[in-house]
Amino acid sequence: GAGVSQSPRYKVAKRGQDVALRCDPISGHVSLFWYQQALGQGPEFLTYFQNEAQLDKSGLPSDRFFAERPEGSVSTLKIQRTQQEDSAVYLCASSLTDRGAGYGYTFGSGTRLTVV
Amino acid sequence: AQSVSQHNHHVILSEAASLELGCNYSYGGTVNLFWYVQYPGQHLQLLLKYFSGDPLVKGIKGFEAEFIKSKFSFNLRKPSVQWSDTAEYFCAVNSLDGLTFGKGTHLIIQP
Numbered sequence: 001g002a003g004v005s006q007s008p009r010y011k012v013a014k015r016g017q018d019v020a021l022r023c024d025p026i027s028g029h030v031s032l033f034w035y036q037q038a039l040g041q042g043p044e045f046l047t048y049f050q051n052e053a054q055l056d057k058s059g060l061p062s063d064r065f066f067a068e069r070p071e072g073s074v075s076t077l078k079i080q081r082t083q084q085e086d087s088a089v090y091l092c093a094s095s096l097t098d099r100g101a102g103y104g105y106t107f108g109s110g111t112r113l114t115v116v
Numbered sequence: 117a118q119s120v121s122q123h124n125h126h127v128i129l130s131e132a133a134s135l136e137l138g139c140n141y142s143y144g145g146t147v148n149l150f151w152y153v154q155y156p157g158q159h160l161q162l163l164l165k166y167f168s169g170d171p172l173v174k175g176i177k178g179f180e181a182e183f184i185k186s187k188f189s190f191n192l193r194k195p196s197v198q199w200s201d202t203a204e205y206f207c208a209v210n211s212l213d214g215l216t217f218g219k220g221t222h223l224i225i226q227p
Contacts, residue, residue, distance in 0.1 A: 033214070035217075041220070042120075042206050042217035042218050042220045091159075093160075099212075099215070104210075
């Protein structure tokens with residue numbers, strides 16, 4: 001597609017519920033990133049994939065967060081047993097090259113997760 | 117680990133005023149520098165980027181930024197702002213560890 005597509009755009013979850021957020025990167029983009037953006041803050045790194053390999057998951061806040069990209073294209077970020085502090089906008093970005101190359105990323109519109 | 121500091125969290129200006137948003141980063145190695153903008157309800161968009169060469173970089177919508185290596189700074193400027201520039205502005209630094217963002221500056225332009 002022409003850009004990075006994320007779904008759903010909005011998600012309201014009851015505390016304790018599991019959620020799955022989807023990201024469709026730009027076709028052919030090697031790198032895929034997930035960021036978490038809390039209200040009034042800048043995006044914070046969660047995890048990085050190069051093709052299907054998850055090369056960095058150092059930003060995942062707890063073991064309730066899990067991401068996958070099994071075929072090197074679409075990625076899913078799963079949050080188990082959601083907590084109120086998980087409420088944020090989850091951004092996906094993709095890049096044509098690996099993350100150190102610095103050509104900049106294309107961001108999706110994000111999924112706004114509200115845990116009630 | 118790298119970090120990015122944006123000095124102004126909220127800025128309010130009148131139309132036609134000049135703008136300068138500060139950005140400093142901590143990483144001492146080779147970096148690529150970016151400014152992103154997020155208009156209300158929209159996704160992050162790239163305003164401009166610096167890789168190498170001329171330290172004065174021109175971006176879209178009349179924005180420019182100057183890379184000063186000795187000060188670890190990459191400040192964003194615009195000579196005359198418009199109401200439509202109301203948005204959140206993020207400075208970001210890319211190194212081998214990936215892209216790190218500042219906390220953002222919320223810019224409000226009053227008509």
